[in-house]
Amino acid sequence: MSRKFALLVATALTIASPLLTAAAVQAQSVPAGYDPAYAKIIEAANQEGALSIYSATDAAAVSELLKGFEALYPKIKLEYADQNSTEMYNRFISEAAANSGTADLMWSSAMDLQIKLVNDGYAQPYASPEVKTLPAWANWKNEAYGTTAEPIVFAYNKRLVAEADVPKTHADLTKLLTDKADAFKGKVTSYDPERSGVGFLYITQDAQASKSTWDLVKAMGQTGVKLYTSSGAMIERLTSGEHTIGYNMIGSYVLERQKKDPASIGVVLPSDYTIIMSRIAFIPKAAKHPNAAKLFLDYLLSKPGQEAMVARYMGSIRTDLAHINPTADMPEAMLRPIHVGPELLTYLDQVKRLKFLKDWQKSLQGK
Numbered sequence: 001m002s003r004k005f006a007l008l009v010a011t012a013l014t015i016a017s018p019l020l021t022a023a024a025v026q027a028q029s030v031p032a033g034y035d036p037a038y039a040k041i042i043e044a045a046n047q048e049g050a051l052s053i054y055s056a057t058d059a060a061a062v063s064e065l066l067k068g069f070e071a072l073y074p075k076i077k078l079e080y081a082d083q084n085s086t087e088m089y090n091r092f093i094s095e096a097a098a099n100s101g102t103a104d105l106m107w108s109s110a111m112d113l114q115i116k117l118v119n120d121g122y123a124q125p126y127a128s129p130e131v132k133t134l135p136a137w138a139n140w141k142n143e144a145y146g147t148t149a150e151p152i153v154f155a156y157n158k159r160l161v162a163e164a165d166v167p168k169t170h171a172d173l174t175k176l177l178t179d180k181a182d183a184f185k186g187k188v189t190s191y192d193p194e195r196s197g198v199g200f201l202y203i204t205q206d207a208q209a210s211k212s213t214w215d216l217v218k219a220m221g222q223t224g225v226k227l228y229t230s231s232g233a234m235i236e237r238l239t240s241g242e243h244t245i246g247y248n249m250i251g252s253y254v255l256e257r258q259k260k261d262p263a264s265i266g267v268v269l270p271s272d273y274t275i276i277m278s279r280i281a282f283i284p285k286a287a288k289h290p291n292a293a294k295l296f297l298d299y300l301l302s303k304p305g306q307e308a309m310v311a312r313y314m315g316s317i318r319t320d321l322a323h324i325n326p327t328a329d330m331p332e333a334m335l336r337p338i339h340v341g342p343e344l345l346t347y348l349d350q351v352k353r354l355k356f357l358k359d360w361q362k363s364l365q366g367k
């Protein structure tokens with residue numbers, strides 16, 4: 001090689017090296033297994049520079065998930081607003097009506113309210129690269145995605161409920177509260193379906209799963225069941241002993257509390273059937289930062305994102321991580337996942353809702 005030619009090659013490499021380095025950095029930022037064209041979404045999201053999330057999940061419960069996302073995409077300023085699911089729904093509707101822009105991503109355990117928003121045309125479709133890892137029931141039209149697989153459980157105070165009395169099925173719970181109504185007077189707690197979106201969802205799912213649900217509601221009524229809108233309030237009262245049995249509680253919260261206080265809190269995944277709920281995420285059409293929302297949704301469904309949530313007892317929705325879920329040892333036939341789709345709209349019809357709540361009140365009163 002002549003000295004002149006070598007000099008030309010060296011000069012060309014020197015000029016090209018910044019470009020090569022930039023391309024390498026860009027390639028590294030695309031998650032493994034994704035189409036290289038995904039780099040365009042990353043670039044657009046970085047230019048947007050912000051991401052607004054409305055969520056019904058406490059920020060503290062997903063702090064590692066949020067930190068993981070921020071570490072991957074430091075150019076995106078994340079604003080995470082956690083709130084009650086009903087407040088979140090109403091806030092979104094108000095902002096959409098005002099045409100003032102909405103959150104970039106909606107994420108809530110009130111599955112029916114999320115699906116109503118999607119069904120009413122507020123969501124934009126997005127085919128996540130992670131969709132192939134999800135069960136069919138967790139994706140509706142690439143607009144609404146289930147992001148967790150969390151059991152709905154019974155909880156009890158280990159110090160105050162005899163081992164022989166611990167109910168293993170819904171029928172066991174009905175029998176226990178019927179036979180020992182006086183012993184459990186004021187000691188049973190659950191969500192208030194008239195004031196809690198998730199509480200209404202879970203009891204309607206029970207009613208669809210078993211006609212005996214109304215017998216259970218009647219039995220709870222005989223004990224003077226105490227109803228709340230917050231999982232935290234119920235868990236605190238179970239731990240203190242003010243209440244001793246909790247019905248239809250979100251498993252992730254109870255399991256995490258059990259880890260901190262194993263001597264006080266017991267958890268039962270009902271063996272006749274266990275409802276599996278999922279926190280639904282969607283990207284609104286009016287999102288100001290849709291590309292940043294796509295990155296977050298994909299991270300939420302990715303292995304690292306799912307593992308961060310499993311560490312906080314929110315079961316993974318991914319089929320390749322099901323073995324680390326709280327329900328891993330249960331036969332699939334005993335699991336009753338709430339499908340992400342229009343079936344969730346049934347009891348949002350006002351006539352059906354009012355009739356259901358009327359039946360609820362009648363059963364509580366023993367009528």
